[in-house]
Amino acid sequence: MSMLSEQDKQIVRAVQKGLSLVGRPFQAMAEQLELSEEELLARIKDMCADGRIRRFGAVVRHRELGFVANAMVVWDVPDEQVAMQGQIMAGFPEVSHCYQRPRQPGWSYNLFTMIHGRSREYCAAVADRISQSTGLTDYRLLFSTAELKKSSMRYFE
Amino acid sequence: MDQIDRNLLNLIQADFPLVKEPYRELGRLLGLEEVVVIARLERLCKSGALRRLGGVFDYRKLGYSGTLCAVHVEPERVKDAAAYINSFPGVTHNYLREHHYNMWFTVLAENGEKLDEILGLIRENTGVREIMELPAERVFKIKVNFNLE
Numbered sequence: 001m002s003m004l005s006e007q008d009k010q011i012v013r014a015v016q017k018g019l020s021l022v023g024r025p026f027q028a029m030a031e032q033l034e035l036s037e038e039e040l041l042a043r044i045k046d047m048c049a050d051g052r053i054r055r056f057g058a059v060v061r062h063r064e065l066g067f068v069a070n071a072m073v074v075w076d077v078p079d080e081q082v083a084m085q086g087q088i089m090a091g092f093p094e095v096s097h098c099y100q101r102p103r104q105p106g107w108s109y110n111l112f113t114m115i116h117g118r119s120r121e122y123c124a125a126v127a128d129r130i131s132q133s134t135g136l137t138d139y140r141l142l143f144s145t146a147e148l149k150k151s152s153m154r155y156f157e
Numbered sequence: 158m159d160q161i162d163r164n165l166l167n168l169i170q171a172d173f174p175l176v177k178e179p180y181r182e183l184g185r186l187l188g189l190e191e192v193v194v195i196a197r198l199e200r201l202c203k204s205g206a207l208r209r210l211g212g213v214f215d216y217r218k219l220g221y222s223g224t225l226c227a228v229h230v231e232p233e234r235v236k237d238a239a240a241y242i243n244s245f246p247g248v249t250h251n252y253l254r255e256h257h258y259n260m261w262f263t264v265l266a267e268n269g270e271k272l273d274e275i276l277g278l279i280r281e282n283t284g285v286r287e288i289m290e291l292p293a294e295r296v297f298k299i300k301v302n303f304n305l306e
Contacts, residue, residue: 024177044212060207061205089298099296148252153265
């Protein structure tokens with residue numbers, strides 16, 4: 001991984017603050033960084049291309065948009081099947097996140113999927129469909145009962 | 158929120174135009190005046206549906222360390238424990254879930270050492286004896302677009 005220059009870090013700090021709702025939102029940002037608007041836009045596009053910026057755009061609050069049910073579904077998957085089953089699960093449009101995580105003492109689940117939906121029943125039905133198409137039956141749904149914090153990370157601050 | 162708002166949110170979750178006048182460009186794509194796009198985005202921010210417009214970073218590629226943590230907290234201690242845990246800026250998400258491990262949070266830090274330091278402080282100051290650390294070993298999908306059709 002390439003190291004970030006001090007200027008890269010400054011761009012990260014500026015870009016994570018978010019764009020203002022004015023005609024030319026990159027202009028003030030670029031001035032502060034002593035770059036032209038074109039240069040700043042090119043640098044942001046570079047960061048998108050190399051994956052340092054995973055996505056550029058709107059971050060929404062899904063609860064406010066009606067996705068009120070949120071289930072973390074955890075699966076106990078035989079190690080040799082993880083790569084294949086992870087791909088299958090990721091293919092479900094209802095699955096927003098899918099990660100392999102380590103098993104721990106007393107915790108045998110090694111694949112994690114997040115399902116957001118308008119109801120618990122919906123999330124449970126999606127998990128059931130995933131179970132049917134993967135043949136995996138050892139899973140649990142952990143519904144969230146409260147959101148205690150949801151924020152965007154501020155890097156290099 | 159009407160269909161125009163939904164179209165706008167769908168569009169800017171995925172393809173925000175990286176051009177000098179992005180709101181004018183969004184207007185062009187949606188058949189709206191720039192001022193209308195800006196007014197609608199202002200309203201969506203105020204209503205809470207839109208949290209931020211900007212870059213979402215891959216913490217690994219910025220050199221950061223992170224993990225998902227699960228802890229068991231006694232019900233009467235949840236409020237205090239959450240207040241302490243959430244006081245760290247690197248704790249970005251924290252949810253109560255229906256399980257013996259009832260509190261699930263994510264932590265990001267500049268490096269592994271700083272991450273361990275934060276987890277050590279949480280153990281010391283919340284009375285939570287055990288933190289189950291579940292760092293992502295492999296990412297199959299991170300989708301952050303919510304289709305509002």
